[in-house]
Amino acid sequence: MAEQRALHEPFHEAERQEEADRLGMLVFLGSEAMLFGGIFAVAMALRLLHPQDYIAASSQMKLWHGTLNTAVLLTSSLMAALAVEAARGGSPRWAGRALWSAVALGLLFLGIKGHEYWLEYREGAIPGLANAHVGSAFEQLFMNLYCAATGLHALHLIGGMVLLAIAALKRSAREDRQAVLIGNVALYWHLVDLVWVFLYPTLYLAGAGQ
Amino acid sequence: MIAAAIDVEREPEDVEHTSYLRAGYSLRSWFFTTDHKRIAILYLFSISFFFAIGGVAAALIRLDLLTPAPDLLSNEGYNRAFSLHGIIMVWFFLIPSIPNTFGNFLIPLMIGARDLAFPRLNLLSWYIYIFAGLLTLAVVLGGGVDTGWTFYTPLTTMYANGMVVMTVIAVFISGFSTILTGLNFIVTIHKLRAPGMTWGRLPLFVWSHYAVSLIFVLATPVLAVTLLLVAAERLFGIGVFDPSLGGDPLLFQHLFWFYSHPAVYIMVLPAMGVMSELITSAAHKQIFGYWFVAFASLAIAVIGFLVWGHHMFVSGQSIYASAVFSFLSLAVAVPSAIKVYNWTATLYKGDIDLSAPLLFAMGFIVLFVAGGLTGLMLAMLAIDVHVHDTYFVVAHFHYIMVGGTVTAFFGALHYWWPKITGRMYHEGLARIAAITILVGFNLTFFPQFVLGYRGMPRRYHVYPEEFQVLHVLSSAGAGLLAFGYLMPLFYLVWSLFRGSLAPANPWGATGLEWTTSSPPPKHNFTEQPVVERGPYHYPLKHPASRGHG
Numbered sequence: 001m002a003e004q005r006a007l008h009e010p011f012h013e014a015e016r017q018e019e020a021d022r023l024g025m026l027v028f029l030g031s032e033a034m035l036f037g038g039i040f041a042v043a044m045a046l047r048l049l050h051p052q053d054y055i056a057a058s059s060q061m062k063l064w065h066g067t068l069n070t071a072v073l074l075t076s077s078l079m080a081a082l083a084v085e086a087a088r089g090g091s092p093r094w095a096g097r098a099l100w101s102a103v104a105l106g107l108l109f110l111g112i113k114g115h116e117y118w119l120e121y122r123e124g125a126i127p128g129l130a131n132a133h134v135g136s137a138f139e140q141l142f143m144n145l146y147c148a149a150t151g152l153h154a155l156h157l158i159g160g161m162v163l164l165a166i167a168a169l170k171r172s173a174r175e176d177r178q179a180v181l182i183g184n185v186a187l188y189w190h191l192v193d194l195v196w197v198f199l200y201p202t203l204y205l206a207g208a209g210q
Numbered sequence: 211m212i213a214a215a216i217d218v219e220r221e222p223e224d225v226e227h228t229s230y231l232r233a234g235y236s237l238r239s240w241f242f243t244t245d246h247k248r249i250a251i252l253y254l255f256s257i258s259f260f261f262a263i264g265g266v267a268a269a270l271i272r273l274d275l276l277t278p279a280p281d282l283l284s285n286e287g288y289n290r291a292f293s294l295h296g297i298i299m300v301w302f303f304l305i306p307s308i309p310n311t312f313g314n315f316l317i318p319l320m321i322g323a324r325d326l327a328f329p330r331l332n333l334l335s336w337y338i339y340i341f342a343g344l345l346t347l348a349v350v351l352g353g354g355v356d357t358g359w360t361f362y363t364p365l366t367t368m369y370a371n372g373m374v375v376m377t378v379i380a381v382f383i384s385g386f387s388t389i390l391t392g393l394n395f396i397v398t399i400h401k402l403r404a405p406g407m408t409w410g411r412l413p414l415f416v417w418s419h420y421a422v423s424l425i426f427v428l429a430t431p432v433l434a435v436t437l438l439l440v441a442a443e444r445l446f447g448i449g450v451f452d453p454s455l456g457g458d459p460l461l462f463q464h465l466f467w468f469y470s471h472p473a474v475y476i477m478v479l480p481a482m483g484v485m486s487e488l489i490t491s492a493a494h495k496q497i498f499g500y501w502f503v504a505f506a507s508l509a510i511a512v513i514g515f516l517v518w519g520h521h522m523f524v525s526g527q528s529i530y531a532s533a534v535f536s537f538l539s540l541a542v543a544v545p546s547a548i549k550v551y552n553w554t555a556t557l558y559k560g561d562i563d564l565s566a567p568l569l570f571a572m573g574f575i576v577l578f579v580a581g582g583l584t585g586l587m588l589a590m591l592a593i594d595v596h597v598h599d600t601y602f603v604v605a606h607f608h609y610i611m612v613g614g615t616v617t618a619f620f621g622a623l624h625y626w627w628p629k630i631t632g633r634m635y636h637e638g639l640a641r642i643a644a645i646t647i648l649v650g651f652n653l654t655f656f657p658q659f660v661l662g663y664r665g666m667p668r669r670y671h672v673y674p675e676e677f678q679v680l681h682v683l684s685s686a687g688a689g690l691l692a693f694g695y696l697m698p699l700f701y702l703v704w705s706l707f708r709g710s711l712a713p714a715n716p717w718g719a720t721g722l723e724w725t726t727s728s729p730p731p732k733h734n735f736t737e738q739p740v741v742e743r744g745p746y747h748y749p750l751k752h753p754a755s756r757g758h759g
Contacts, residue, residue, distance in 0.1 A: 009244070010324035010402065020327045020401040027393045031427045038435030038465055042450050045461045053456070128447040141455040144448040148439055 018180050025184040029191050032156070036195050039149045043202050046145060050138055057142035058207030060125070065116040066204035069109050070196065076105030077193040080164070080186035084179045092174035095182060099168035102189060106161040113154060146203055153195055160185075160192045226736050229632065229729040244329035245732060250315035251630075252336050253306060260302035260343060263350065265692065267295035271671075272654075272685040278675050288671040289356035290372065294349075296359025297377060301384050302343055304611055305473065308480035309426075310339075310391055312622045313419045315630060317395060319723035319730060320413045322404025322739040327397040335390040342384035349373045349380065358669065360470070363451040363462040367443040375444050382437045385430045392426025395419055404722070406741035413721055413745040414503050418483030421507035425472045425479075425514065433469035436462065460525055467518035475514040477611050478578075479507055481618030482549055485571055488621050489553045491719040492568035493560025496746045498552045506545035513542040523594045532591055539589035546582055550575060561749070563717070566640035570621030573648040577613025581606055584659065599669075602662025605655045613651055620647065620698065627702065628712030632729040635705040639697065646694035653687025720747050 011017040047054040083098035120126050120143075124133040127143045163185045167173045173181040230247045233239070240248060270291045274282040283291060314332065318325050326332050349355065355372035357365060366374060399412070399420050412420075440462070443449030451462045490497050497503060519527060519535030553575060562568070584606040587593050597603060624640055627633070657680040666677050673681070715724040726735050 009329055010318070010327070016401055020397050023400055024328060024393055024397045027396050027427055028389075031389050031393070031431045034428050035431035035435050038432045038439075041465060042439070042461060045458060045464075046450070046456075049458060050456055137455040141450065141452065141457050144443075144452075144455070145450050147448050148442055148450060152435070152438070 018178055021180055021184055022187075025187050029187060032191055032195075036152070036198075039145075039152065040198065040202065042145060043149070046141065047206070053136065053138040054142065055207040055210060057136075057139045058203060058205075059210035060139065061146070061204045061207065062116050062119060063204055063208055065112055066200055069112050070200045072105050072109045072112065073193045073196050076102040076109070077190050079105065080189045083167075084183050084186050087174060087176060087179035087182050090177060092171070095174045095179075096168050099164050099174075099182070103161050103164045103168065106157055106164070109157065110154065113150065149199055149203065153192070153199060156192050156195070160189045163188055226733065227727075227731055229727065230732045231632070231729050233732045242333070244325070244333055246314050246318050246326050246329065246332060247630075247730065247734075249332050249336055250311050253310040253314060253339075256336075256340060256343065257303050257307055257311065260298050261307075263347075264295055264299040264303055265695070267291050267298065268688065269692065271295060272688040274671050275673075275681045276685050278673050278678055280672050283671065285671070286356060286371070289358075289669070290354035292669060293356055293358050294354050297355075297381065298346060298350075299611075300359055300473070301381050302339075302346060304477045304615055305388060306339060306391075307477075307615065307619050308484060308622060309395070309419060309422060309476075310336075312415075312484065312626060313395065313422075313480060314391075316626065316723055317398060317416055317419060318402070319629075319726065319734055320416050320721060321399065321402060321407050322722050322735065322741065323398065323402035324733045324735075326394045327402055328394050331390050332394055335387040335394070338390070339384055339387040342380045342387065345376060345380035345383065349377050352376075360466060361437070361440055362466075363440060363443070363449075363459045364453060366440055367449055367451065375441050378437045378441045378444075382434055382441070385434045388426050388430050392423035392430075395423040396427065399423075404739045404741055408741075410500075411741055411744050412504075414486035414497065414500070414507075415483035417504040418479045418486070418507040421511040422476055422479040424508075424511050425476050429469045429472040429476075429515070432465060433473075436465040436469070460522070460527065463522050463525060464518065467521045468515070471518040471521065472511075472514045474607070474610065475510050477615045479510060481574065481615045482507065482546075484618045484622040484625075485549075485553055485574055487719075487721070488567045488571040488625055489556050490746045490748070491625070491717050491721075492563050492565065492571065493557050494563070494718065494748045495556055495560040496744070496748055498555035498558075499548075500744070500746070502548050503552050506548045509545040510542060513538060513545070517542055520589055520594070523591055524598045536589055536591050540586060543582060543586055543589075546578075550579060550582075565717075566635075566637060566644050567621050567625035567717075569641055569644035570617055570624065570647075573644060573651075574614055574617045574621065576648070577609050577617060577651065581609025581613055584609065597662055599667055600662035601658040601666045601668060604668050605658035605662060608655045608658070613655070616695075617647065617651075620644070620695075623698065623702070625717070626723075627705070628716045629723055629728050629730070631706060631709075632712050633705045633709035634712050634716065635698075635709055636701045639701040643694055643697040643701075646697065647691060650687050650690030650692075650694045654684050654691050655687070657681070657684045657687070721745060 007014055007017060011020070079098045079102035083095045083102065086092075086094035086098055117126065121129065121131075124131045125143055126132060127140050127147065132140075167182045167185045170181065176182070230245055233245070234243075240252065243249060243252075270283065271288070274280070274288060274291070280288070314326070317323075349372075352373045355370060355374050355377045357370040357372075357374060357377070361378060366378075399416060403412075439450055443452065449455070449457060451457045451459050453459055486497060486503055517535060517539045519531055520539045523532050523536075553571075584602070588597065588603060588606055620643075624635065627635055661677055661680045661684075664677070666673055666680075712728040714727050716728070717724070722735075722739055722741070723730075725739065
């Protein structure tokens with residue numbers, strides 16, 4: 001009964017269909033990696049053009065918010081991995097719990113990020129808003145990059161949370177011993193995590209020693 | 211799982227044999243279809259529509275250029291006309307043209323599969339394309355943009371007029387359609403090949419679509435993020451390219467061309483795949499050097515990612531970077547040349563059938579060689595400084611994109627028309643159209659090489675009187691070319707009603723798509739095909755198979 005995965009066109013075998021789903025997700029992740037690659041290319045160019053200014057601007061970041069968020073997101077990735085193991089081990093209930101905790105940690109991440117944005121807004125550090133009064137021109141440029149990068153990441157995070165919630169709500173996904181859907185959703189969540197793991201040093205740690 | 215499998219097998223016999231065109235007549239059966247063949251038809255109609263819109267913009271440009279004075283369009287109007295021409299032709303015609311119509315239709319047939327790996331995703335990508343296309347039409351109706359198709363900053367972010375953000379978002383959205391199609395092709399080619407269909411037995415059309423899918427998936431997201439950054443700067447004022455803050459507009463160009471040069475290979479690689487099929491079928495011969503042609507596609511895809519800097523030789527990038535980009539741009543010509551030599555060698559001593567598809571293929575070779583060799587000239591630093599941003603460049607890339615891709619598109623349309631529709635077209639008219647297109651094309655664009663070499667800059671509609679003769683020749687050629695493109699519209703549509711019924715294999719070609727009926731049944735094959743030999747195993751043992759079906 002647990003093996004009731006729907007076989008859909010054009011596949012004849014469940015195994016082949018699973019491989020195709022996994023490959024499809026991996027190819028999509030490759031595409032997503034290139035999307036954020038553009039952001040990292042911009043960060044690299046700005047740092048090469050203005051090495052000192054970049055470090056100075058980065059030192060204005062809220063380091064503790066960023067560090068805490070890194071820990072939160074890494075933990076939520078662990079939860080997603082545990083959900084896959086639980087589904088494979090035949091305990092759908094634990095798979096569901098692990099998925100919901102990953103979603104909860106994602107929400108916590110957004111909460112911390114929101115608090116950070118709010119503090120920056122009060123300081124007038126968010127560019128483009130009426131009260132913005134950033135020190136140097138480069139600091140404003142850095143904040144533009146920061147907003148674009150973390151904003152794009154947050155959108156992906158929200159998308160990942162929706163996917164996690166869908167997997168958690170679908171009984172058939174939790175009961176699937178091959179963890180096809182949960183496995184692919186977890187892969188996506190790991191990418192969201194991984195992008196942050198690179199954004200954190202790029203934006204926060206670059207100026208942390210100052 | 212078992213229940214689903216039985217369900218498929220239980221379908222009555224006649225359903226298995228009914229052609230995909232007769233498997234339902236309602237609008238719903240078309241607009242909610244997941245059949246890759248029907249989705250290909252949806253794409254064929256929509257890209258033809260955008261080809262026509264882009265063509266109207268081109269006609270306005272060529273009419274305005276008939277005289278040295280700005281008669282027809284204002285300066286602003288001219289800028290908007292060439293911007294729309296570029297944007298629509300690149301993203302709404304050329305990039306989806308061959309992959310989304312013929313690739314969609316043929317890849318499952320060629321590898322012996324029932325459909326693409328993700329049929330619903332395939333339909334979704336069409337809807338995304340249509341949504342992006344409607345946004346672009348809204349831009350056209352709203353007056354257009356004057357950014358050029360390249361959206362250079364800070365022109366686009368600070369100074370350009372018109373519906374810039376909407377255009378940028380439309381192109382951004384169309385990228386998702388491209389990425390999903392590429393993803394679908396890659397997974398399909400990996401996971402749905404018929405028993406016996408090894409990588410070494412894949413038709414070269416499939417190889418080139420595999421290469422193009424890699425570019426779809428890896429290059430398009432870079433354009434996406436770049437356009438997002440442009441839109442963010444224009445909408446919210448958070449620009450990362452803003453020179454007044456210390457940002458680097460050249461950075462935009464790097465990111466843009468990192469996508470847009472591979473995009474040229476997106477346009478030409480599928481055309482090369484079409485060529486390999488047309489040539490082998492017309493020569494009734496095994497392709498010369500199968501693995502060279504197959505790996506040349508991958509080599510073009512890989513090296514194509516490393517040549518973007520040749521668009522920026524005069525933008526102030528480091529001379530050392532320019533030298534490396536120049537070398538790599540010369541290197542990427544090698545795999546393209548390998549293909550041309552191998553097609554020619556395939557024709558040598560072949561049993562040649564000089565039909566319309568081969569005429570289009572020969573036209574492709576002539577125009578592609580001319581476009582490719584002038585590309586080598588442009589890849590050289592010294593010459594590029596002389597002809598940069600002149601009509602020489604315009605002529606060069608039109609030889610590749612229009613002379614190459616559009617000619618191959620028409621070749622493919624004729625070659626697979628019997629398979630797609632089940633009807634034969636009028637061969638004589640098709641040959642006349644092929645020759646008209648070749649002559650019209652050269653008359654349009656060859657004078658532009660001369661114009662550019664003599665100093666006529668791109669994107670200007672006022673020019674010295676000594677250039678008028680060449681401009682008039684070019685505009686006259688454009689008229690002939692438009693006539694050539696319109697001809698198939700009439701005789702192909704006519705063939706739908708009056709054309710003779712097509713047999714399964716009208717050309718005596720190898721390839722799995724010719725083993726099923728014309729048009730194919732909904733599930734492509736009545737029995738699962740098993741492949742026992744390579745894709746171009748000529749001569750066929752039974753040439754009489756032409757009449758079979």
